[in-house]
Amino acid sequence: PETGCLSIVVLGASGDLAKKKTFPALFNLYRQGFLPSDEVYIFGYARTKISDDELRNRIRGFLVDNKAASSKHSDDVVKFLQLIKYVSGSYDSEEGFQRLDKEISEHEISKNSREGSSRRLFYLALPPSVYPSVCKLIRNYCMNKSDLGGWTRIVVEKPFGRDLESAEKLSAQIGDLFDEPQIYRIDHYLGKELVQNLLVLRFANRFFLPLWNRDNIANVQIVFREDFGTEGRGGYFDEYGIIRDIIQNHLLQVFCLVAMEKPVSLKPEHIRDEKVKVLQSVLPIEDEEVVLGQYEGYRDDSTVPDNSNTPTFATMVLRIHNERWEGVPFILKAGKALNSRKAEIRVQFKDVPGDIYKCQKQGRNEFVIRLQPSEAMYMKLTVKQPGLEMSTVQSELDLSYRQRYQEVVIPEAYERLILDTIRGDQQHFVRRDELKAAWEIFTPILHRIDNGEFKPIPYQPGSRGPGEADELLEKAGYVQTHGY
Ligand code: BG6
Numbered sequence: 001p002e003t004g005c006l007s008i009v010v011l012g013a014s015g016d017l018a019k020k021k022t023f024p025a026l027f028n029l030y031r032q033g034f035l036p037s038d039e040v041y042i043f044g045y046a047r048t049k050i051s052d053d054e055l056r057n058r059i060r061g062f063l064v065d066n067k068a069a070s071s072k073h074s075d076d077v078v079k080f081l082q083l084i085k086y087v088s089g090s091y092d093s094e095e096g097f098q099r100l101d102k103e104i105s106e107h108e109i110s111k112n113s114r115e116g117s118s119r120r121l122f123y124l125a126l127p128p129s130v131y132p133s134v135c136k137l138i139r140n141y142c143m144n145k146s147d148l149g150g151w152t153r154i155v156v157e158k159p160f161g162r163d164l165e166s167a168e169k170l171s172a173q174i175g176d177l178f179d180e181p182q183i184y185r186i187d188h189y190l191g192k193e194l195v196q197n198l199l200v201l202r203f204a205n206r207f208f209l210p211l212w213n214r215d216n217i218a219n220v221q222i223v224f225r226e227d228f229g230t231e232g233r234g235g236y237f238d239e240y241g242i243i244r245d246i247i248q249n250h251l252l253q254v255f256c257l258v259a260m261e262k263p264v265s266l267k268p269e270h271i272r273d274e275k276v277k278v279l280q281s282v283l284p285i286e287d288e289e290v291v292l293g294q295y296e297g298y299r300d301d302s303t304v305p306d307n308s309n310t311p312t313f314a315t316m317v318l319r320i321h322n323e324r325w326e327g328v329p330f331i332l333k334a335g336k337a338l339n340s341r342k343a344e345i346r347v348q349f350k351d352v353p354g355d356i357y358k359c360q361k362q363g364r365n366e367f368v369i370r371l372q373p374s375e376a377m378y379m380k381l382t383v384k385q386p387g388l389e390m391s392t393v394q395s396e397l398d399l400s401y402r403q404r405y406q407e408v409v410i411p412e413a414y415e416r417l418i419l420d421t422i423r424g425d426q427q428h429f430v431r432r433d434e435l436k437a438a439w440e441i442f443t444p445i446l447h448r449i450d451n452g453e454f455k456p457i458p459y460q461p462g463s464r465g466p467g468e469a470d471e472l473l474e475k476a477g478y479v480q481t482h483g484y
Helices: 016-031 052-063 068-073 073-083 094-110 129-139 165-179 198-203 233-257 267-280 411-425 432-450 468-473
Strands: 004-011 042-047 084-088 117-124 150-157 184-187 217-225 290-295 315-316 332-336 343-350 366-372 376-384 393-402 457-459
Touching: 004 016, 004 094, 004 332, 016 042, 016 073, 016 411, 042 094, 052 084, 052 267, 068 073, 068 468, 073 084, 084 094, 094 129, 117 129, 129 150, 129 165, 150 411, 165 432, 184 411, 184 432, 198 233, 217 233, 233 267, 233 315, 233 343, 267 376, 267 432, 290 411, 315 468, 332 468, 343 376
Parallel strands: 004 042, 004 117, 042 084, 117 150, 150 184, 217 332, 290 457
Antiparallel strands: 217 343, 290 315, 315 332, 343 366, 366 376, 376 393
């Protein structure tokens, strides 16, 4: 591992993302010894004029998520907060970034970085509209200057653009300032335990290798549900909608890992090459394979226009034009204000040919990977009903992480991904060509929604979403099974 001083700069330090995700993730890394105090310093940068202590106080409450843990870690919290310094300035101010650079350099000198390299990580917890100016100012004033090596990296959050054109423009602007290995486009779904498990599952298990194709798999669902609406962030959400907020990024990343071919090796570039290929093999989305919804009451939010056409729910079918998947529908479904909070992948297998047990009526084999809550994988299968009768029943082979790995604390996605940025591992980050391919898939339908040509169907908050989505699922060949 590299040594030398590490400066982590959180831009947008007083915003929601920084408070709720970035700083808590940094704290957890600190607590576990990944951010040693003799090397690391954390800078918060934002427009608000506040003192170091005010920033620390704002963050404090978010660092540990329950009271018991909070008292257990109180010493660590105090020490961690001491590592944070605040610099205020606007996102287009040369003077502000010069001051930031001065602070970082002073820290580097005080940590005697001449004996080691200097590493500078800039986390942009900011709206994308300011990315170009912020990146330029970092490039002009805040790059690592150590003669002894080290690096400068930037971490950017979605949304990376609103469609193909704007995303390409943003990519070009940032690409003029930084090389691809310096840019970490974060998608926090790639940091989730069971998402990281997907390639292991597929490529390290003989069970799955021969079955993972159109001969055996009838359909795949990738589902995201939330049981709350867009309260508090209606303004942001209304500009983007559920496709840009969840499907184009989080669900599509999961889709890539489920559908891609085996990479040549585990090198990040090999994995990302395969993800790009499968994205490029996706056929244009058909109108009759899309259902959009908007929950009733969404427009009551004062920050949402009364005539908003923005979907808070979408179900759509992606079809892949290649040897492995032709004819297999991949159903992507995401919704806010539904009846439950859950993210899962459901791989449904075809019926058993020449079924002598007539077990099809009870349901098909299905392999379910529950990303959250309560990580689990289970296989729904047919077994003999225990007892004297020879009848069949659907049951499960169940690997529930909470039971099986009681002693393991599953890291937060952001924690893992920030550690990757420090280590320089880009495997779980979105490459520029991958982003482009992702926008190519959704841009036509997004433009039609933006133009008001495609309207969302109203649904009751707390429901399953519009009934039309279930009909689409059925049409795509999904057979409802019993049990879980
Ligand atoms: C974010 C979206 O990227 O992901 C939010 O902007 C959504 O709308 C969130 O609530 C869901 O993340 P998680 O990890 O809670 O599933």
